Amino acid sequence: MSGDLDTLFQALADPTRRAMLERLSRGPASVSDLARPFDISLPAVVQHLAVLEAAGGRHLAQGRPRADLPARRRRAEPRRAMDQRPAPGMGSAPRPAGELPRRRPGEALMTERNVVHATFCLERRYPVPPARAFAAWASAEAKARWFDGPEGTEIYERSLDFRAGGAERLWGRHPSGKVSDFQARYFEVIPNARIIYGYDMYVDRVKLSVSLATIEFHADGEGTRLVMTEQGAPSWTATTTPAAARRGPPGCSRSSECR
Numbered sequence: 001m002s003g004d005l006d007t008l009f010q011a012l013a014d015p016t017r018r019a020m021l022e023r024l025s026r027g028p029a030s031v032s033d034l035a036r037p038f039d040i041s042l043p044a045v046v047q048h049l050a051v052l053e054a055a056g057g058r059h060l061a062q063g064r065p066r067a068d069l070p071a072r073r074r075r076a077e078p079r080r081a082m083d084q085r086p087a088p089g090m091g092s093a094p095r096p097a098g099e100l101p102r103r104r105p106g107e108a109l110m111t112e113r114n115v116v117h118a119t120f121c122l123e124r125r126y127p128v129p130p131a132r133a134f135a136a137w138a139s140a141e142a143k144a145r146w147f148d149g150p151e152g153t154e155i156y157e158r159s160l161d162f163r164a165g166g167a168e169r170l171w172g173r174h175p176s177g178k179v180s181d182f183q184a185r186y187f188e189v190i191p192n193a194r195i196i197y198g199y200d201m202y203v204d205r206v207k208l209s210v211s212l213a214t215i216e217f218h219a220d221g222e223g224t225r226l227v228m229t230e231q232g233a234p235s236w237t238a239t240t241t242p243a244a245a246r247r248g249p250p251g252c253s254r255s256s257e258c259r
Contacts, residue, residue, distance in 0.1 A: 011055035017048050031120050046118045047234040122228045130192045130217040133224040138162050209234040
């Protein structure tokens with residue numbers, strides 16, 4: 001019980017999460033709605049919601065776009081642990097059914113790392129054809145117009161090899177002193193139609209999340225309907241608090257600036 005309370009109090013200790021929880025208490029809200037009052041990225045909002053969910057919250061947003069955060073246990077109960085006892089010899093009598101031995105007090109857990117899972121989906125409409133919307137993602141120069149850190153960020157490296165099998169990196173120091181490092185690998189690039197990439201997100205050399213993103217470009221009259229679906233696994237170690245695992249890739253809060 002004390003562990004559950006510690007997790008709950010730790011989740012509510014962050015003022016941003018408390019503000020989000022207060023907003024959600026008034027009714028459903030999208031990820032974009034929750035991000036609007038804060039200078040944080042959309043994946044950071046998803047990670048905040050995941051921390052609240054892990055602390056015992058309910059499904060926090062409804063409708064599309066939404067934070068799709070099914071409740072998950074952070075570790076298996078002892079009686080559900082994998083049976084690691086030696087297999088009986090050939091011809092031996094079957095092992096009697098029964099629970100596995102419970103973990104003894106003070107015995108170390110198998111892992112010190114925790115992980116939660118989250119998915120969000122965004123839709124945007126732009127008054128430009130798909131080819132122009134796609135071009136905003138296709139070069140380092142075009143992407144630098146909207147994919148960066150907060151104002152005043154010092155960029156150490158910005159690189160983009162935009163092709164299937166290519167890589168991207170955006171590494172820099174924020175005005176707060178935090179150093180973020182976005183490292184991506186492209187799996188599929190279909191011109192003017194679809195982009196699929198996976199990325200690792202580091203802050204101060206600590207890996208905070210692993211994500212898979214799909215960007216779809218659909219003709220919508222004379223414009224474009226862009227659909228972004230991201231599936232992430234934010235995580236933290238025993239020495240990294242959930243509050244430290246809240247930032248997404250730099251610049252994502254401005255992802256609607258496709259011009």
